[in-house]
Every structure is written in C-alpha cells, then in structure tokens.
Amino acid sequence: xxxxxxxxxxxxxxxxxxxxxxxxxxxxxxxxxxxxxxxxxxxxxxxxxxxxxxxxxxxxxxxxxxxxxxxxxxxxxxxxxxxxxxxxxxxxxxxxxxxxxxxxxxxxxxxxxxxxxxxxxxxxxxxxxxxxxxxxxxxxxxxxxxxxxxxxxxxxxxxxxxxxxxx
Amino acid sequence: xxxxxxxxxxxxxxxxxxxxxxxxxxxxxxxxxxxxxxxxxxxxxxxxxxxxxxxxxxxxxxxxxxxxxxxxxxxxxxxxxxxxxxxxxxxxxxxxxxxxxxxxxxxxxxxxxxxxxxxxxxxxxxxxxxxxxxxxxxxxxxxxxxxxxxxxxxxxxxxxxxxxxxxxxxxxxxxxxxxxxxxxxxxxxxxxxxxxxx
Numbered sequence: 001x002x003x004x005x006x007x008x009x010x011x012x013x014x015x016x017x018x019x020x021x022x023x024x025x026x027x028x029x030x031x032x033x034x035x036x037x038x039x040x041x042x043x044x045x046x047x048x049x050x051x052x053x054x055x056x057x058x059x060x061x062x063x064x065x066x067x068x069x070x071x072x073x074x075x076x077x078x079x080x081x082x083x084x085x086x087x088x089x090x091x092x093x094x095x096x097x098x099x100x101x102x103x104x105x106x107x108x109x110x111x112x113x114x115x116x117x118x119x120x121x122x123x124x125x126x127x128x129x130x131x132x133x134x135x136x137x138x139x140x141x142x143x144x145x146x147x148x149x150x151x152x153x154x155x156x157x158x159x160x161x162x163x164x165x166x167x
Numbered sequence: 168x169x170x171x172x173x174x175x176x177x178x179x180x181x182x183x184x185x186x187x188x189x190x191x192x193x194x195x196x197x198x199x200x201x202x203x204x205x206x207x208x209x210x211x212x213x214x215x216x217x218x219x220x221x222x223x224x225x226x227x228x229x230x231x232x233x234x235x236x237x238x239x240x241x242x243x244x245x246x247x248x249x250x251x252x253x254x255x256x257x258x259x260x261x262x263x264x265x266x267x268x269x270x271x272x273x274x275x276x277x278x279x280x281x282x283x284x285x286x287x288x289x290x291x292x293x294x295x296x297x298x299x300x301x302x303x304x305x306x307x308x309x310x311x312x313x314x315x316x317x318x319x320x321x322x323x324x325x326x327x328x329x330x331x332x333x334x335x336x337x338x339x340x341x342x343x344x345x346x347x348x349x350x351x352x353x354x355x356x357x358x359x360x361x362x363x364x365x
Contacts, residue, residue: 029235029236029237030235031234031235031238031254032231032232032233033232034230034231034232034246034247034248034250035230036230036246036247036248037232037244037245037246037247037248037250038244038245038246039240039242039243039244039245040243040245041242041243041258042241042242042243042258044241045241045242045243045258046239046240046241047238047239047240047241047242048239048240048241049235049237049238049239050235050236050237050238051235051236051237052235053235053238057232057246060242061242066237
C-alpha cells in the first residue's frame with residue numbers, strides 16, 4: 001500500500017463534533033443579541049456589524065449594520081441597515097435609515113424613518129421618507145409627515161400629518 | 168528615665184507588637200472570603216457569597232448571545248444567558264452563564280465560566296465564579312480571579328485562584344499568583360511571585 005492509498009482509507013473525525021457550542025451557529029457573520037442581554041453604559045455606545053444581526057434584547061446606542069437586521073427587542077438609538085425587519089413587540093426610540101427594504105410589523109417607533117421601500121404596520125411617531133414605495137397596513141397609527149414615490153394605504157390606517165407623493 | 172517608665176515603655180512596645188500580630192492574622196484570613204461578587208442582574212441575590220453556586224435566570228437558561236466576527240461593540244454588555252464573542256468588544260462584559268471568547272475584548276469580564284479560544288485576546292480583568300480556560304494562542308493582559316484556572320496561553324497580570332492553577336507547556340505568566348494549588352508543566356514560562364495557601 002502506497003502513501004496515497006493509506007490516507008484514502010483513513011476516516012478523519014473532527015474532535016469538535018461532540019462540541020455543541022460550535023454546532024449552535026456556523027455563520028460567523030451573524031450577531032445575535034439574546035433576549036436577556038442589555039448593551040449600554042457608555043456615552044457613545046455603538047454596535048458596528050459587518051454581517052447580519054438579530055436583536056432580541058435591549059440596545060442603547062447606535063446600531064450600524066452592513067447586512068440585514070431583525071429586531072425583536074428594544075433599541076434606543078439610531079439604526080442604519082441595508083435591510084431591516086422590525087417584528088411585533090419591539091420598540092425603537094430613534095431614527096431608522098434603511099438602504100433597501102424596511103418592514104415593520106406591530107412595533108412601536110419614535111423617530112424618523114428613511115428607506116427605499118417600506119411596509120409599515122405599526123405605531124410611528126415621526127416622519128417617513130420612502131424614496132420608492134410605501135405600503136401602510138390597516139393597523140398602522142402614524143403621526144408625522146410622509147414623503148414617498150408611491151403609496152398604498154389600507155383602509156383602517158390612522159394618519160395625522162402631511163402626505164407628499166412625488167415621482 | 169525611671170525604671171517604672173522603662174517598664175511601661177516595654178509594655179507599650181509589647182502591646183504594640185501584639186496588636187501588630189493581630190493585624191497580620193487579619194490579613195491571613197482566607198483571601199477569597201473577602202471577595203464580594205456584585206452581580207449585574209437586579210434579581211440576583213447580592214448576599215450570595217462570591218463562590219456560591221450561581222443563580223440562573225430561568226428565562227435565559229441556555230440562551231446564547233453571539234457577537235459575529237465582523238461586529239464591533241463599543242459599549243458594555245450585560246447578558247443573562249451565555250455569550251460567544253467572535254468579534255470585538257470595547258467595554259465590560261457581564262454574563263450570568265459562560266463566556267466563550269474567539270475575538271477581542273477590551274474591558275473587564277464577569278462570568279460563571281470563561282473560555283478563551285485560539286486567537287482570543289482579553290485586555291482587562293477576568294472575574295469568574297468557576298473556571299477560566301485559556302487555550303494556546305490566546306492572550307490575557309489583566310488580573311484573573313477564579314475558582315480554577317487552566318492557562319495554556321500568555322498572561323500578564325495577577326492571578327487569585329481559589330482551588331487550582333494549571334499551567335501547561337505553552338503557558339506563560341508574568342505577575343503574582345495566589346492559589347490553593349499549582350501545577351506547572353515543563354516548558355512553561357513563569358516570571359511570577361507564587362503564594363500557595365490552603
């Protein structure tokens with residue numbers, strides 16, 4: 001048996017296979033802020049994330065995400081993301097800048113919103129600017145001005161503010 | 168000076184010495200009884216002594232917070248579950264469960280258990296209820312307080328260990344070590360003052 005044949009018959013078993021911690025998440029670029037986690041305490045607190053992020057806990061400070069962000073928790077500060085999904089029960093107290101698609105479902109937001117496309121089904125206190133398209137679903141309550149390229153408003157939505165639709 | 172005065176002076180000196188002896192005895196009270204662990208969690212019983220079995224928050228049992236490899240957090244982190252730091256944290260990290268560090272932390276760490284994986288770097292103190300495990304290629308600049316410490320890495324700082332310090336052949340420590348017992352493998356680099364107490 002030559003050297004090549006020898007190694008072909010060897011089954012290499014990784015010593016890490018039994019380690020559940022390594023199995024839990026293979027995606028190195030994903031950041032998860034667990035529901036019991038609180039990030040705060042510095043004057044210029046910030047999270048700068050090169051990949052994607054999921055926030056279940058509480059964050060005080062700037063959140064800057066290169067990829068997509070999913071919010072289930074509470075953020076007290078500016079949020080920048082490529083793509084942003086805000087899920088039910090979450091709260092954002094600060095401005096939102098989203099470079100592509102923003103989707104807000106049943107959240108509570110105090111701050112100005114900028115996005116390319118936005119779907120909103122939430123309570124919002126602040127101005128909304130959607131450069132391309134804006135959809136407002138029936139359980140929305142919006143206090144603030146809206147500027148967008150095109151809009152659709154489902155019956156039942158509550159609006160208080162100026163509306164500007166301009167191509 | 169009369170003889171009575173002299174006797175009185177001698178007595179004073181003796182009394183002073185006795186007082187000093189008492190002071191020394193006070194110092195020799197086991198080091199770890201004096202350490203109070205302040206939990207970052209409000210629902211945690213603060214009267215629990217430092218090395219008592221950790222109280223866990225039910226909700227967060229087994230929960231993981233993960234700091235991705237390209238993420239930088241410039242803030243303090245408090246976490247009821249466990250944490251994995253692959254990226255960079257500039258600020259303190261307080262964890263109820265275990266802290267698994269692959270990246271860099273510039274700040275103090277408080278956790279039940281701390282593991283530094285290959286390539287991890289900690290610039291700050293580590294306070295740990297159970298074990299600190301520093302794998303090779305990792306680096307700690309700061310003090311370590313823990314129950315047990317397994318050092319395969321480079322440490323610059325003082326160690327206060329209740330039970331056991333194990334330094335393997337790739338380990339190196341510069342600083343003071345106070346411990347219950349110590350084992351050093353040949354090849355380890357030590358530039359330390361060591362005190363072993365029971």
